[in-house]
Amino acid sequence: MAEQKKGGMTVQEAGRLGGEKGGKIVRERYGHDFYEEIGKKGGQTVARERGHAFYEEIGRKGGETVAREKGPGFYSEIGHKGGQRVRELIEEGKKRR
Structure with a gap:
């Protein structure tokens, strides 16, 4: 060509x-x-x-892919880390009062 x-x-x-x-x-x-x-x-x-259903579908597919690639404990791990961070921020806020 x-x-x-x-x-x-x-x-x-x-x-x-x-x-x-x-x-x-x-x-x-x-x-x-x-x-x-x-x-x-x-x-x-x-x-x-x-529409809204499109975002639900791509979110579901993405979540399934992450769970498959990273394993079932991944969401538990990041949820735990997020909860710890929230507690830290609450304590920091209390100290500033």
Whole structure:
């Protein structure tokens, strides 16, 4: 297959440039807030188009995958760590009074 040229570079070169440098160039040009804004707009669009059940389904699938990969004790372990942290924060709050 012959290389297609457009604007002085091949399609393959343009794809490689976009993949390797595109995100960096966009970040430098538009900044962090740009990514936050487009992410929020994308999330709102998905929520509007697919609804609450979509998020339930992807959450369930993700949870099943994590349980399968990390084992049944993983959720118990992170729950215990979270509970310990909450207790620490409560104690810190009491000391500040």
